[in-house]
Amino acid sequence: MILPIVAYGSPVLRKVCDDINNDYPGLEKLIADMWETMYASNGVGIAAPQVNKNIRLFIIDSEQIFKNMDEDDEDDYPDEPGFKGVFINAHIAEQNGNEWLYTEGCLSIPKIREDVSRKESVTLSYVDENFVQHTKTFNGITARVILHEYDHIEGKLFIDHIKPLKRTLLKRKLDDISRGKVQVDYRMVFPK
Known part of the structure; x- marks a missing residue:
């Protein structure tokens, strides 16, 4: 089932999520619904808070990026052909390397x-959908x-990583999203 995506301004997007165990109710169905929702909205990742669940669960399919990339560009990325997987109770052990910009x-x-x-x-330290x-x-x-x-x-959004002046310039667009004044080709739920 395709789930509605929670829009900017919804409180669930700003909460640190809770770890879960393997008896979380409806987990298998939730993961299947998240895959369906992500692909239906042309995403390459989606996290549980985006479907209104305050749990440490996200899925990614970076293989989709490489499928749409020119062969010349693939040489620039060491992770080609990408990774598809489920991440439950993920916690960062460390980050390394240089910082690099990407849109x-x-x-x-x-x-x-x-x-x-x-x-x-x-x-990352995490468990997969089988709790391995x-x-x-x-x-x-x-x-x-x-x-x-x-x-x-972790209750953060990508806009938290941009310069404050840029965020200020985006305020009107962000407010419009919160009010539901945005056209998208997937279902969204907006803050009340």
Whole structure:
């Protein structure tokens, strides 16, 4: 089932999410719905707060980025062909490498894209959908997608990483999103 995406301004997007255990009610269905929702809205990642769940769960499919990339661009990214997976109870062990800029967007903040600086690699401790424990290092675009989604489970948004002046200039657009004054081709739920 395709779930509505929670819009900017909704309190759930600013909460630090809770760890869960393997008896979380309806987890398998929630994960399946999140995959369906992410693909239906042309996303490459989605976090539980974006579908109104305050839990430490996100999914990514950075393989989608490489499918749409020119062959010449693929040489610039060491993580090609990307990664597809489920991250539950994720916690960052460390981040390494230089910071690099890349234009990011967010399903909860449609029509806004900004350059965000993030580290080149991230090592995460997490469990997958079968509650198998992993500690793994991700690089390049995959690391960026993970860090973007990880921010969601920490109550942060990509716009928190841009300069205050730029955020001020975006205020009207952000307010419009909160009020539902935005056209998107996927279902959204707006703050009341």
